[in-house]
Amino acid sequence: MKLHRATALSLLVVAVVAAASCGRGTPTPAAPGVEKATIVVGAMPNPDSAPLHMAVQRGYFAQQGLTVKIREIQSGTAALVPLQGGGLDFTLGNYVSTYAAQSQGAGPFLLVEDAYEAAPGTFLLMVPPKSPIKGLTDLRGKRIAVASVRSIVTLAVDNALETAGMSEQDVQFVSMPFPDMLSQLMNERVDAAVLIEPFISQFQKDFGGREVWDLMSGSMGNFPIAAWTTTVRFAKQYPNTTAAFQRAMARAQNDASWSHKAVVDILPTFTKIPSTVAEHITMGNFPVNLSVTRAQRVADVMAEHGYLDKPLDVKAILAAQPTAGGAS
Secondary structure (H helix, E strand, O other), rough: OOOOOHHHHHHHHHHHHHHHHHOOOOOOOOOOOOOOOOEEEOOOHHHHHHHHHHHHHHHHHHOOEEEEEEEEOOOOOHHHHHHHHHOOOOEEHHHHHHHHHHHOOOOOOOEEEEEEOOOOOOOEEEOOOOOOOOOOHHHOOEEEEEEEOHHHHHHHHHHHHHOOOOOHHHHHEEEEOOHHHHHHHHHHOOOEEEEEOOOHHHHHHHHEEEEEEEOOOOHHHHOOOEEEEEHHHHHHHHHHHHHHHHHHHHHHHHHHHHHHHHHHHHHHHOOOOOOHHHOOOOOOOOOOOOHHHHHHHHHHHHHHOOOOOOOOOHHHHOOOHHHHHOOO
């Protein structure tokens, strides 16, 4: 069934707002300096989340007085519900879903640290090797698997289709987890899929998957993808904890930005990517600070494509950066 993006977002907002009524429960006993010593962080098993695992492994959170429990999420969109309801304290969230949900009354959310920026080859529209689909115009009326609707993925597809004189109304988005997409493609239940690593490499290696379009090329080059996110409520209730999280993640983001090898080395520890494959996959960039300019770029593109009812000034959604120091 075709999901109209406004309907899909409405369902998300209802779920997020309903989750908010569930409360946050009893705070974890805190170590000195932080109000909540144990935090739950949502993350996907893909390269975007590498700095989080680096921060845990290298003791950056421990140095800030924090213990981190990582909970796997299906997508940044899906994570907004437990984030709002208190099942997650922080999460890896894609900019598009967060902005869209907040513009419809969910949240309010707060972006505390940048996470991931696209590079060529990181978001590919792919088809099976024998597919008749050769270019964007061949997608008219076709089913495209996406991790979530009203997200960075569907925005990127819409942007690509526009270059061919089409829009997302000309295709049918089918939402499903990334791990399910390869079998759905090969069984012809969907015609194309938007894949990220490690699924790009897996699809190419195991099935001869073929690229139709690099969604992060042209006007979408170096597009901001994800940020570490919390709620305004959590940040106000636990300001020292939030600052401690930011300091730990800032160190890890810096490490990831400087050392490709560090990212490659840690990927096999939290994904199903073997080390022999990890060194060859295509990865995006790991920004080292929150940028109003980058964050606003996302909101502006969303407005151009009808993902926002009105222009969004992102300054209120970006958290202030903490001072250096903290627990050690």
